[in-house]
Amino acid sequence: MVVLPIRFERSPRLHAMLSEEPHPVGTRVVVQGKRGPEVATVRGEAREPLAQERYGAVLRxxxxxxxxxxxxxxxxxxxxxxLLRARARGRNLPVKVVAVEFTLDESLVTVSYSADERIELSSLIGEVRAHTRARVNFAAVGPREQAQMIGTLGACGRENCSSTHLQDFAPVSIRMARDQQLPLNPEKLSGPCGRLLCCLQFEHTQYLELLKDLPRKNARVCHEGSGACGKVTKLHPLSGTVDVATDQGLLQNVPPAELRRMTEAEVRALPEGRGSGRPGKGPRPASSE
Incomplete structure (x- = not known):
């Protein structure tokens, strides 16, 4: 027995399936999934099974x-x-039917839908049963799952990550955009699903490493060479520099090695209105906001 990574049609997620023989990558196979027999595609090389893992089965x-x-x-x-979309619209049901999928033996039909509130689906169940003898399963999906199943184009011009390669939906927070110095514009930071872009998480760890050696935004600093002091107004993690608005009204782009962070005593001694920044180093911990 070997384990094959297979992929179903409406999701990029790979599932480990036991098979009596290896099948080449790209082979269409019949598998026994949770819902019943379905057709899937082999997406990787065969490997040995592990005792602690649980597997589905490749039938043939x-x-x-x-x-x-x-x-x-x-x-x-x-x-x-x-048909269900038309019936829901005619009955003013606030629901969107995303997909209808049969198992290969037509013993089960799964209706995936999205809705902003809890709704009564009995009338739609009757519509399904009028067209098939299969058992009916209604499954609610969230905005990200909906984008994954339908497939959309992202702001980059390519097909969205959730329907091409993402294996899981990791939490994404607005702090990730802040750490990457991105403008907090909802239209720019949201994907086709209306949620924060999944790709914000891809480089977040690297940005946290780059930010470690940079002063915080609004921190009070002084330039070691000229002695000019001011406030950090913007961070540039990729170039390793920061913008400093000096008390003389100049804007300087300098590396942090040339800056000295002002002490609390120096900040308190500043004229009123200039000491709002606080000395410090590195980004604040990521929050769950």
Whole structure:
């Protein structure tokens, strides 16, 4: 027995499946998933199973009749999805039907939907049962899962990360944008799902390392060479420099090695209105906001 990483159609997540024989990457296979038999694609090389892991099962390589039946069920699911959308709209139900998926043996149909509030779906269940004898399962999905299943384009012009390669949805906070010195514009920081961009997490650890040696924004500092003092107004982690607005009205871009952080006593001795910044080093800990 070997373990194969396989991928279902509507998600990039890889699932480990036990198989009696290895199958080449790209092979369509029939697997026994949680919902029942489905068609999936092999996305990696075979490996040895581990005792502590739990696996699904690869039943066989998909035969032409399996693929033909799978395509037929996919079309039936798409037709049913648009019918349910029309019925929901006609009944003023505040729900969006995202996807309708059958198992290969047509024993179960899963209707994925999104809604902002708890709603009664009994009328839609009746519509589904009028078109299939399969058991009906309604599954609520969040905004990120919806974008993952539908597939959208991100601000970068490429298909969104959630439907191409992300294996899990890690928490993303506005602190990540602040640490990367990005403008806090909701339109720029939100993905097609309306939530904070997943890619904000990709480089956050590196930015935290770069920020360790930079003074905090608004900290009071003095230039070692000229002796001019002022307030840090902007950090440039990638270039390793900061902008300092001096008390003489100048704006200087300098490396932190040339700066001296003012002591608390020096800050308190400043004229009123100039000592609001506080000395310090590095970013504040990331919050969960």
């Amino acid at each position: 390589a998909a035969a032409p009749e399996d693929l033909s039946r799978w395509e037929e069920l996919h079309r039936a699911g798409e037709d049913l999805k648009w």
